[in-house]
Amino acid sequence: MRITLTSRVSADVVVIGFFADRKPAVGALEGVAGTGVDVVAAVRGTPAFRGGVDDAPIAIPPIAPKQPTIIVVGLGPHRNVTADVIRTASMRAASHVRGRRSIATTLGQLGDDRAESVRAAIEGSIFGCFQRPRPESAPYSSHEALPTSVSVVLSADDARDLGVKAAAARGQVTGERLAWVRTLTDTPAGHLTPTVFAAEIACDAAEAGVTACIWTQDEIREAGFGGLLSVAKGSAELPQVVELCYGDQTSPLGITGKGITFDAGGINLKKPLTEVHWMKSDMASAAAVAGAISAAARLGLDVGVRAILPLTENMVSGTATRPGDIAVHPNGMTTEVLDTDCEGRVILADGIAYLVAQGVSGVIDIGTLTDAAGYGPDLWAGASNDDALMSEVLGAGYLSGDRGWQMPLVPGYLEMMRSKHADLINGSIAVPDSSVLAATYLRQFAGDTPWVHMDVGSKAYITDQWEAWPAGATGAPMRALLRVLEGRAAE
DSSP states (O other): OEEEEESSOOSSEEEEEEOTTSOBOTTHHHHTTTSOOOHHHHHHTOTTOOSOTTSOOEEEOOSSTTOOEEEEEEOOOGGGOOHHHHHHHHHHHHTTSTTOSEEEEOGGGOSSOHHHHHHHHHHHHHHHHOOOOOGGGTTSOOOTTSOSEEEEEOOHHHHHOHHHHHHHHHHHHHHHHHHHHHHHHTSOTTTSOHHHHHHHHHHHHHHHTOEEEEOOHHHHHHTTOHHHHHHHTTOSSOOEEEEEEESOOSSOEEEEEOEEEEEOOTTSOOOOHHHHTTGGGGGHHHHHHHHHHHHHHHTTOOOOEEEEEEEEEEOOSTTSOOTTOEEEOTTSOEEEOSOTTOOHHHHHHHHHHHHHHTTOSEEEEEEOOSSGGGTOTTOEEEEESOHHHHHHHHHHHHHHTOOEEEOOOOGGGGGGGBOSSSSEESSOSSSOOOHHHHHHHHHTTTTTSOEEEEEOTTTSEESSOBTTBOSEEOOTTHHHHHHHHHHHHHO
């Protein structure tokens, strides 16, 4: 894909914005000059379009050959236009022009921060053009819907600005890597086995300049990944661990992501049929971690990061882990598995314990563990033992439009996670499971190392459309993780 910053409009589609008072946004009329279309009259002639952020875009076909289609999107009140609004409006516009080869957008001219606005316009244009992969092409991305070029129409000075150019490059890489993450997450589990998933991650990492190592089965056992081996016992597929290293490894940031390529629930078989069919997405967190690190490398960020991605299926068979079995983790801590459907935290415990032993400066773990505290499709749930790291991650989420909210950790809740036969249980059967209890369990493996838990269970894969996001994979929290790495590189 080619990204261009230009003061000239030349594309198959031109995207312009109107505010809630039905007045054209900055650059809107200039963007369609010479097309012969009276955009203001077209807007006024569409009563359903009031310029609100939720209004369906207006598509105005060309009135002459070789003229562009014009897409008008609502931006809401002038004072409320932010990078988030620009990103969402760009997504709404792009979803109406899938298959067109070139898009020009004037939305980068909005807002107070030109660089952030340009990045948001590019990201939204790419996000909105994404389509789910076809099974016969899985696990490779279906790029037919992606445009060959996105042009951001700016003043000549802004188009030459080095900061704006850098933001455009980051927007492109973010969009392309998020498409990769969403493609993997939406790939049927029969195509994306743990072995195939590991190979996909390693291949993408190698292309980006990230050191990737797929551990052997002996290495998994020697590293003490008893949680992963316990979950994997019911599957005919061998478990995998992918280790990614990028940048200075003296005291890197450690990240681990849940990679369950299909979650049947184990012996505690999942019951709701409305849930089981999308358990192919239980590997979304591992894909997001890999995507963020790959993006950081492609951008040449000066940051040190080390990731551990445990990958397996959670299946039912005669060899599956039984409730009451005990798993031993890399730091020697033990977990009594009371609920085999609380498997994600068990494999993340391995990742956290291993990274802490390697001397990382801090650990972020990500998983689709619960309903993310009921925060819904817009927010992931966070928990932490370190206010500074939690603030860093939350801030990165808001900058990227990949937002989260912090949950409390109640020390007394640890008593609900005690086992009579091991150090911890993985899920209580005496009280309903929750995001807070899952975080309470994971916190024990971090020790004194700064740690943040991100539960993206309600956000990484959505079953109904939310704002401009269609049902399916969203790629969360890849954008937030990338902004964390960008922030550390800037320091």
